[in-house]
Amino acid sequence: xxxxxxxxxxxxxxxxxxxGGEEGYRNAGWTYRDIPFDExxxxxxxxxxxxxxxxxxGRRSYEAFSPVWPEMTEEFAGYNDLPKYVVSTxxxxxxxxxxxxxxxxxxxxxxxxxxxxxxxxxxxxxGSATLGHSLSEAxxxxxxxxxxxxxxxxxxxxxxxxxxxxxxPLALTEHEAYGxxxxxxxxDVARKGGD
Numbered sequence: 176x177x178x179x180x181x182x183x184x185x186x187x188x189x190x191x192x193x194x195g196g197e198e199g200y201r202n203a204g205w206t207y208r209d210i211p212f213d214e215x216x217x218x219x220x221x222x223x224x225x226x227x228x229x230x231x232x233g234r235r236s237y238e239a240f241s242p243v244w245p246e247m248t249e250e251f252a253g254y255n256d257l258p259k260y261v262v263s264t265x266x267x268x269x270x271x272x273x274x275x276x277x278x279x280x281x282x283x284x285x286x287x288x289x290x291x292x293x294x295x296x297x298x299x300x301x302g303s304a305t306l307g308h309s310l311s312e313a314x315x316x317x318x319x320x321x322x323x324x325x326x327x328x329x330x331x332x333x334x335x336x337x338x339x340x341x342x343x344p345l346a347l348t349e350h351e352a353y354g355x356x357x358x359x360x361x362x363d364v365a366r367k368g369g370d
Contacts, residue, residue, distance in 0.1 A: 177290070178297045179231070181307050182223055182320040185334050191304055192331035194324075197239060202328050210324055213355040219320055224253025228296035231287065233306035234263035240302070245275040260290060260298075262306050284313040291315065308336030311343065318363050319345070325356035 184194040184206050196204035232240065237259075244251045259278040261271075271278045281287055287310060290298065300307060310316050321334075349361035 176292060177228075177295050178317045179287070179291055179300065179310065179315055180223070180227075180297055180318045180320055181300045181310070181316055181334075182219075183302075183307075183334050184322050184324065186324055186326045186328040186331075188327045188329065189333045189335060190328040190331035191302075191334045192328075200331060202331065205326055205328060206324060209326055210357060211355045213353045213357065216322060216353040216355065216357040216359065219322070219359055219361075221253075223299055223320065224251070226297050227253065227257060227299040229258045229260060229290075229298045230254055231260045231262070231290075231298050231300045231303075231306075233303035234261060234266055235305070236302035237261040237263070237266070241272045241275055245272065260287075262287060262303075262309075284309050284315060287315055288313070304332040304334065307334065308338070311336060312338050312340055314366075316364055318348075318361065321358075321360045321362070323358045323360060 183191045185191050186205065190202075193200035193203040194206040196207070245255055248255065256276045259276060260281050261278060262281045262283070264282055266280050268280065271280075281290065300310070307316070344365040345362035346365045347360065348363050349359065351359045353359075
């Protein structure tokens with residue numbers, strides 16, 4: 176079974192929207208504008224690219240990343256040739272870019288569950304708040320890689336959904352605090368029965 180990892184920049188109050196400066200959001204760019212840069216805090220991002228064997232995105236994140244990431248060969252070289260999977264009920268193959276490696280459209284959480292059963296290593300989910308909520312509610316998330324920034328942003332998309340579901344126990348497997356106040360937290364989902 177492949178490991179599905181959700182990775183996110185997150186404010187202390189759980190907002191993950193527009194960390195790099197995407198338009199249309201009041202506090203856009205909060206990771207770089209409001210917090211001093213500390214290269215050590217981003218070590219996990221390089222590790223993710225080295226370990227990932229596939230990239231899974233929701234439709235909106237795909238539409239935001241696909242015009243930009245293929246050209247960012249220095250920052251995202253590890254992702255450019257990986258297989259991409261986009262979960263969407265509306266995208267068609269005509270909507271996909273042709274310069275970002277092989278891309279497959281999945282239609283449901285059940286399709287993601289089948290993907291997890293294939294051979295291969297970790298599947299990384301970037302952005303994709305709505306998809307992340309669905310995957311968590313379906314019990315498909317295995318690990319969270321979080322960089323938590325010392326900010327309260329108030330409005331914005333949250334990493335964790337608000338559905339009334341059973342508690343999901345997490346096991347902290349890695350933690351580090353950096354001089355700029357950012358904290359790295361890696362949690363494994365602690366499944367019942369140890370699976």
